[in-house]
Amino acid sequence: MPPLAPIGRRIMARLVDWVIVAIPLAIIGIPFDIYRRVTDEDVADVWTSSSTGQVVFQLITIVAYVAYDTFFHRRNGQTLGKRLMGLRVGMLNDGRVPDTNAALIRAIVLWLPALICCACLWPLLILILILVDKPYRQGLHDKAAKTVVVSTTPR
Template identity: 70%
Template sequence: MSNDQPPPGQPPDEDPFLKKPQDPTPPPAEGPYGSESPGGPPPEGPPPGGPPPGGPPPGGPPPGSPYGGGGSPYDSPPPPPYGSQPYGGGGGYGGPDPLAGMPPLADSGKRILARIVDWLIVVVPLALIGIPLNVYERTTDSDDFGDAITQSSTGSGLAFQLITIVAFVAYDTVMTARGGQTVGKKLMKMRVAMLNDGSTPPMNASLMRAIVLWLPALICCACLWPLLLLILILVDKPYKQGLHDKAAKTVVVSTPQ
């Protein structure tokens, strides 16, 4: 090893193998012209090899340039928090929102009005059918409520109940599978859509939805079942689904017409 000293006034050459003290600062970032210290000043003069062809870009250095800054991924805005997607859903755990690109969910009050309209459309013809079957006469003439139930469960009363079930289920199934709208929903400007892609429900999904919607109410729970469905629609988040919607994987959305 040579013991020659550098000339006076000239600093000694830095030993490239000298171990420097460690500090908590991150390692220098690699720029287009070599490594640079994140905290030090930019190098003076043009970079090694001359300036880039064409000169500096107009309007200042581009984003991410070692001389202009602003290109760090840590400077970008943070992602939106969970639950900030439309309808309060966000798909869960960062997944896509199933309703992205679809119309907004239908108003709950309009859904109630649409259901009343559909109920009247089916009930009025059924009331006319029940007259020749003497359904109302046997019920009003019976002094005991248990006898009325027994009479309505035999003969023509049972037939009328089956006709009622078929009428409600068939009406809702066919209208929903045809265009996603019953008469009531069309008047209220809404439709039934599949949750995954917004398409019109197919026949099997429409049938499942209609069965869960009407069958319990027509067999045993005429008052309790509609009330339960209404409560679930009002409290369900984020898609306002009743049990019939959850069974068929559908939602009710607004339509422009």
Template identity: 70%
Template sequence: MPPPPPPYGSPYGGGYGGADPLSGMPPLAETGRRVLARLIDWVIVAVPLAIIGIPFDIYHRATQNGNGFDNTVNSLNGGSQLVFQLITIVAYVAYDTVLTAKDGRTIGKRLMKLRVAMLNDGSTPPMSQSLLRAVVLWLPALICCACLWPLLILILIVVDKPYKQGLHDKAAKTVVVTVPQ
């Protein structure tokens, strides 16, 4: 005799034995196209930030001799590095949030013919879910884990079954799908 169904439904839609939330949606995006779209988005935000960083003197501080920890502490004490860090966080999170909430596509996703969709019904994520997705994606990478966080997200996208979700997708209950040609 099979075990009884759990007393709750899936947090991603469709209860136990329910319909697949992806039925009727375009196919999930290929990992390579997702990575390329993210790199395009990163460059689109990074280039203006690199120019904005000049008055904050971030390049001079980065090339100073001495202990890296001391330089970081001195930079933060000076305040301009902290201000630039906040500008960077706001820029990446706002870019991702606003464009995802608009039509599910950042510029990178548009070029790669991808879009973000709510897992339960395929709709464009509302502003709240787009913000949550962007914060989980960018905040750890920009504050402490610039190399490890993107790698962790990539690994999760590759191994996650069946929806290819990174932590940011799981938090916001979204998937990335291809846009029909």
């Protein structure tokens, strides 16, 4: 097995991937009125047209992040951020590129809780688990998909 990916490079790769998806979403969000300030009336009437637009945009956001991760990890085990940082995802048992199911499970476990309810706590929990997991430094998303992140470049 290649050497496990260094934590710092994993974090940088994730930040790069987040930005790659976030910038187009920020532009797409304008017609959905996501930048409008929430008022007490909005909280009382969740299904106003602007709130509906925000719910639709939230669904678009979830699909975008899950699809991005699934597509690239299924294709060659590397998102753009991982390629830039010299990392890749492989199946724990044999190192091959994750199949569609494994890539999808990995992406759902990584992004769904963070985008629905736990934007600050979920990434922190995953990072802590990566730091303390032995011997493979797997986050919950890696454990669920039976994957591991390895380095593609020598240290």
